[in-house]
Amino acid sequence: MTLTKQLAENVRACFTGIWIRSCEHEDALLEIARLCRSEQWRLATWDIDAGLRLPGDAGDDTSKTPAADPLAAVRALDALADYTTPTLLVLVNFHRFLNSAEVVQAIVRQITQGKNSRTYVVVLSPVVQIPAELEKLIVCIEHEMPDRDQIEEIARGVATEEDELPDGLELGRVLDAASGLTRYEAEGAFSLSLVRYGRIEPSSIWELKSQMLTKSGLLSLHRGSESFADLGGLDALKAFCLRALRPRVGGTQTLRARGILLLGVPGTGKSAFCKALGNETGRPTLTLDVGALMGSLVGQTEERTRRALRIVDAMQPAVLFIDEVEKALSGAAGSGQSDSGVSARMFGALLSWLNDHDSDVFVVCTANDVSKLPPEFCRAERFDGLFFLDLPGKKQKRAIWQMYLDLFGIESEQDLPDDRSWTGAEIRACCRLAALLDVPLVQAAQNIVPVAITASESGNKLRNWASGRCLSADTTGIYTNPDGTGPIPRTKIPRHPSAN
Numbered sequence: 001m002t003l004t005k006q007l008a009e010n011v012r013a014c015f016t017g018i019w020i021r022s023c024e025h026e027d028a029l030l031e032i033a034r035l036c037r038s039e040q041w042r043l044a045t046w047d048i049d050a051g052l053r054l055p056g057d058a059g060d061d062t063s064k065t066p067a068a069d070p071l072a073a074v075r076a077l078d079a080l081a082d083y084t085t086p087t088l089l090v091l092v093n094f095h096r097f098l099n100s101a102e103v104v105q106a107i108v109r110q111i112t113q114g115k116n117s118r119t120y121v122v123v124l125s126p127v128v129q130i131p132a133e134l135e136k137l138i139v140c141i142e143h144e145m146p147d148r149d150q151i152e153e154i155a156r157g158v159a160t161e162e163d164e165l166p167d168g169l170e171l172g173r174v175l176d177a178a179s180g181l182t183r184y185e186a187e188g189a190f191s192l193s194l195v196r197y198g199r200i201e202p203s204s205i206w207e208l209k210s211q212m213l214t215k216s217g218l219l220s221l222h223r224g225s226e227s228f229a230d231l232g233g234l235d236a237l238k239a240f241c242l243r244a245l246r247p248r249v250g251g252t253q254t255l256r257a258r259g260i261l262l263l264g265v266p267g268t269g270k271s272a273f274c275k276a277l278g279n280e281t282g283r284p285t286l287t288l289d290v291g292a293l294m295g296s297l298v299g300q301t302e303e304r305t306r307r308a309l310r311i312v313d314a315m316q317p318a319v320l321f322i323d324e325v326e327k328a329l330s331g332a333a334g335s336g337q338s339d340s341g342v343s344a345r346m347f348g349a350l351l352s353w354l355n356d357h358d359s360d361v362f363v364v365c366t367a368n369d370v371s372k373l374p375p376e377f378c379r380a381e382r383f384d385g386l387f388f389l390d391l392p393g394k395k396q397k398r399a400i401w402q403m404y405l406d407l408f409g410i411e412s413e414q415d416l417p418d419d420r421s422w423t424g425a426e427i428r429a430c431c432r433l434a435a436l437l438d439v440p441l442v443q444a445a446q447n448i449v450p451v452a453i454t455a456s457e458s459g460n461k462l463r464n465w466a467s468g469r470c471l472s473a474d475t476t477g478i479y480t481n482p483d484g485t486g487p488i489p490r491t492k493i494p495r496h497p498s499a500n
Contacts, residue, residue, distance in 0.1 A: 003028060004035045006141045007122075011041070011086055015139045016114030017107070018122045022143030024182050025092055025124055032090060032122070042085055046073040047092035054080070070097040074106040074121070081117035088120045095125040104131050111137045145314055151178045151186055155200060158190040164199045173282065177202040180314030181209065206284065209315070213286070218308040222285040222321070226276040231269055232403055232424060233396030237262075237387050237473040238273075238280075244384060245281045245362060257384055258354070259320070259363030262473075263370055263466055264389030265459045266451050267425030270366040274321040277364065285319045286312060290346075301342050305349045309357075317360040325365040326372040347374070354382045369458065370465055388470035388479045390463065391452060392424055396474065400424050404431040410441070417445035421452035 003020070010018055022028040029045065036043040046052045052073045073091065080087045089110075097103050110121050111134075123138075130138055146154070152175060159165035166174060178186045185208060193204035210221040228238050237260075244257035262270045278285030288308060312320055354363065363383070367373060378386060392400060397419055405412045408431045419427060426448055434444035452459055467481035 001144075002031075003141065003143045004031050007032065008035055008039065010139055010141065011088070011120060014115055016120050017111040017134065017138040018120060019128060019130060019138050019140045020122060020124045020143055021126065021128050021140060022124060023126045024143065024184060027183050028124055028143050029090065029092075032088070036088060040085065042080065042082070042087040043090070044077075044080055044087065045090045045092065046070070046094075048096075052076055070094065071100070071103050071106055074103065074110055077110050077119050077121070078117075081119045083117055086118050086120060088122055090122045090124055092124045093126075094123045095127060095129045098129065098131050098134075104133050108133055108137065145180060146183050146186065148175050148179065150183070151175055151181075154183060154186050155190050158187060159194065159200050164194060166200065173202050174200055174205065176282075176317055177205040177209070177284075179316060180311070181205070181212070185212065209284070213311070218289070218304060219311060220287045220289070222275055222278065222287055226272065226279055228276055228280050230403065231272055231276060232400035233392050234269060234273060234389070234473045236471070236476050237389075239476075240385060240387075240471075241277055241362075242280065245283070256358070256360055257362050258381070259361075259365070259383050260385045260387055261325075261378060261383045262364065262366045262387050262389060263462065263470060264366075264368070264473075265391070265423065265455070265462065266368055267423030268389040268391065269424050270389055271321075271323055272424075274319065274323075274364045274366065277362075278319045281319070281362075283317050283319050283362070284315065285321055286315060287321045287323070288312070290322065290325070301346055302349065305346050309349070309353045312361055313357060313359040315361075318362070320361050320363045322363070322365045324368065325377075326367040326369050351376065351382070368462075370462065386470045387473045388463075388466035389473045390466075390479070390482075391421065393474065396424075397422070397427065400427050401431075404428050408432060408435040410434055414440055415442055417442050421450045422448075423451060426450050 003022075007018065007020070020028060033043060035041070044052060044054050048070075070091070073089075077087070077089045080089070098107075107121055110119065114120055128140055130140075152171075155165055155174065155178070165171065178189060181189060186205075189205045189208040190200050192208070193200045196204060206221070213219045213221050228234075231238075241260065262273070264270055275285055277283075312318065365383075401416060401419075402412065404410075404427060410431055417430065422430075430441055430444050430448055433439075433447055434441050437444060463481045466479050468478060470479045471477070472479040
């Protein structure tokens with residue numbers, strides 16, 4: 001719903017205290033002014049620089065109150081009321097002055113009297129920080145980011161010459177790249193692309209988006225060159241994700257892929273797969289650092305979590321990568337004793353978003369120890385698939401060896417070391433050391449102790465848990481432990497003797 005429609009409904013419903021959360025004040029003020037002209041409402045604005053601007057002011061020296069006196073600006077609303085026509089006083093960035101008891105009390109009085117005088121106090125701010133005295137008196141409105149139609153309109157306004165704006169599928173990629181930007185940011189990204197390339201290209205837009213995420217400190221944007229060709233094996237996992245994220249046309253907009261959870265021993269390619277998935281599907285890969293969400297102040301963690309998820313929704317379509325999620329969520333169970341429930345509330349917000357979000361964001365979580373994951377995290381409709389990545393087989397290892405031999409320029413005729421318990425990361429390490437030290441592969445392998453030996457107990461435990469519970473990343477179907485151990489199939493669980 002647009003800002004104009006929301007504001008008009010609240011004014012007609014006589015909500016005399018309105019808080020508009022917006023990062024684009026100029027655009028918000030233009031929409032408010034346009035609404036007031038169409039409805040023949042009176043409009044006054046105030047900010048710390050220009051002071052109070054009254055209806056009919058030319059915008060030069062006609063301010064009626066001192067610029068630095070917010071209390072006088074609120075009290076001036078009494079003189080503006082005519083009791084027949086709604087009068088809106090828009091206070092720009094007024095959250096900075098709400099730590100004053102006098103200012104808060106003046107706003108309370110204006111809001112309560114506004115139903116009789118038909119005056120409305122409108123706070124325009126990039127954050128929502130409502131004092132306790134005003135919580136029950138103010139309604140909040142969100143000034144939404146521009147949608148695809150508005151972004152396309154901005155692009156056409158910037159790219160006025162022929163061939164400066166692409167069409168068809170390429171235009172769709174430009175609009176996807178600009179999704180989540182403000183109007184000001186989108187206009188700047190399009191202008192930068194014209195200066196660099198003479199036409200609008202998605203690469204300049206992604207650069208600006210990366211800067212935006214860096215400023216937030218909560219997410220990072222990965223734009224590498226990885227592809228599925230750089231990963232040996234994982235055929236079933238690759239096919240599943242490509243099919244789930246294939247472009248859809250027609251009435252299937254509500255049919256969106258949710259994500260996958262990848263379990264496996266370290267070094268089997270979980271993180272590398274996540275980074276390659278974005279490039280294969282034409283989506284940006286966002287990396288969420290759960291540790292960065294934790295704040296030292298009361299309520300800061302919850303606010304950062306909500307802000308990060310809002311940014312993720314605005315960046316759609318995208319791939320959201322959460323690495324080693326069990327370490328981030330392992331403290332949720334005992335959160336009440338260790339951190340006053342902060343971790344539990346952050347975990348609850350993440351669970352709710354995983355289940356309820358309708359944005360086109362494909363979530364990929366990785367984990368090495370499933371025992372530390374809360375059971376509710378893996379339930380149906382939070383993920384589309386639970387995959388287990390085991391040590392690569394002979395066929396997969398041949399492909400991995402050849403890939404890294406070519407990458408590091410090593411002759412493929414030499415003997416390969418015994419790799420029965422090696423992961424793909426260990427094969428890469430062997431090839432890199434052989435090239436770095438200029439020694440044969442067999443000699444470089446003496447520097448490597450595989451994780452299957454250093455963490456054999458945890459690896460066997462994870463295989464036993466995954467057998468019969470997870471999908472195989474290499475072959476279609478349910479993963480089965482090669483050792484033949486695992487959970488008892490449900491159909492073979494013996495009945496209790498008393499159950500007759």
